[in-house]
Amino acid sequence: MSNSTISNAPFSEPRMSGMPMPATWPRRRLGGDLLIRLRQNIGVVTAIGLFCVIYLFYHFAHPKGFSSAVFVQNADEVFTLAMVAMAQTLPVLAAGLDLSVGAVMTMVGCLASYLMSGAAQGTPIEFSFGGTSHVLAVLPGGVIGIIIGVIICFVAGTLAGFVNGCVVVYGRIQPIIATLATGAIYIGIALFLRPTPGGKIDEDLNWALTNSLQDFASTVHIFDDGNAPWFAPLGAIPVPFILIVVIALVVWVPFRRSVTGRSVYAIGSAEGAAYMSGLRIDRAKLAAFTLAGFFAGCGGLFLAIQTSSGNADIPQAGAYTLNSIAAVVIGGTSLLGGTGGAIGSIFGALILRVISFFFRIFDIAPLLQPLFEGIILLAAVSIGALRVLRVKNTLELFR
Template sequence: MSDQVLPADAAPAAPRSGRRRGGDWLLVLRQNGSLLFAIALFALLYLGYHLAHPRGFTTQVLVQNANEAFTLAMVAMAQTIPVLLGGLDLSVGAVMTMVNCIASHLVIGSPGQIALGILACLASGALAGFVNGCVVVYGRIPPIIATLATAAIAIGVALLLRPTPGGKLDEDLNWAMTNSVADFAETFGLADGGKAPWLAPVAWLPVPVVLLVLVVVLVWLPFRRTVTGRTIYAIGSSESAAYMSGLPLNRAKIAAFTLAGFFAGVGGLFLAIQTSSGNADLPQAGAYTLNSIASVVIGGTSLVGGSGGPVGSIFGTLVLRVISFGFRVFDIPPLLQPLFEGLVLLAAVSLGAARALRVRNTLDLFR
């Protein structure tokens, strides 16, 4: 039996497998083309920015860039989840602002009080998102209308807490969270004051970058793999098909908005830590909401839902922020900066809308 000659048609099996693997890679590239484009665009722009920067690629410059990008990255992640459902959340900037004002009252005192204050801020953001989800699901109101109303409520709470900018947060927390990993370890007496040999490879990394990775790895990716997370994509692809499949639609919608509120709350908390104050700034809330939508589109998430993800939105945020960083390096007049930003936002949203208009079936976005 061991010397039996294989049939003539058995030989081509391996090449067919190879062709299939090659086809799989092409399919993956096509499905993630927008994300890869956002990553490549960011890398190109950021390289040009550092080549033109008088201080070059240094830890100080990297830390400053990370601090400026983190809050918008979190708000963009918050915006992505409702967009995956096929809607928009116009309250993400307002929720961020509300949590920013709450943090300016609570994140100070003993370590225990600071920890409780941080938990209260994150819970406030999640609660605001939960309310959004309940209004959308049980009130049967379109997300864009429901969140427009709840955004006004969140701004009202922020103004009640901080009629004028002010407040004070823990100074050690402010220093540790807005600098490098080595500074964080030194501030809190960790890893031999930040000089432990095992910490050296990552000591130069900005804390906001590490925090962003932790949020993605510990919060988004586990949630994405749950039934609820997969249901969010199914709803965005075809809600009727998801319903016929017996998926938990209401639970997924409420969870999506709750998670969006949590992400916005993280952004508001960091903004309070970074500025060591709270500010119920309505124009700022609106600007963050608008830029979050642009970040989502640049990152490759479809405005009709069901395709994309928060990781792409992070790179969309980085693209927007690198453009604003370039204004300082290339000395663009302040009066022209809003014009350039507006053109970028218009181009980004137009590209996303054009792709959606060309699609007759949402499933085509996966092909």
């Protein structure tokens, strides 16, 4: 694994916030720069390439390949895992691990199943204790209520991540065991909210977010209900796909380029060196876990909207957590920290999901599917083992 990870954002980049630019900064040739970038992000590039190949193959093999319906279905199924994988990326980059991402997702999902009913008369938020129920507040009905509900869900996920960060940073407990414990607490809260699966999500909201842009436009009545001529070529794009792109561009990319974001990479590379260089280690770790909570919350919110219910399903939460780790690794992020990124993890999640899509079209006996999934997962994570063959000095193995 390369140690020069901080330089993922090359110094030739003109927008280095907070650092003065010398007047005679050497300009590198674009070609050389591109090669260096490629070599540094080889894991991500491999993941993207692998995904493109298997997804094209999937569409050629699918009887309804390259149709909007298939794209929409795939995007719906991939969104939550992609979000949870993005969430897992940040602590892993800082050489940590977050075993609570599935729990945060479940908790926010259960919360969302109360807040998104979209009932016209509003949603009363009740708190029952000792047989009597107290109405804390009434969420306004309609679109305003849904927007407030979405914001509450975002805040809940972010807060959960922030608590994780506090336990890790100020409690100085190892991330893996700290998030194991907080994860149990979040699952407890989810069970408290939804002892049995249930809840209701506004049908229009569900329809608008889990279908193509055309359906979205006709539901929220924009662009002539989606019939505007210029809109037609865009109509087939699935809404979840747009959401992933928007979240990646609006949240991840700015964070990645900020000083805090680069500090996260630096911590993963060498925490002691990062500390000695005067980076704000505490702040960066806190930010990494908080943002992880936010991403996991987004995943939970979408899962609730997609399934129109909240379900405090402990095995499901565990499966999402473990799959998120697998997605992060397949997406080219090192579990030792310092290399990779959330974009790669999205592709890791896509690869994991497309593999299971294959079972549908190739008619593999359902009983053998878990075995194939397991073998492919094992093979995918073992690809990284090839570096062992290149190592000349045995001591290089011990990192």
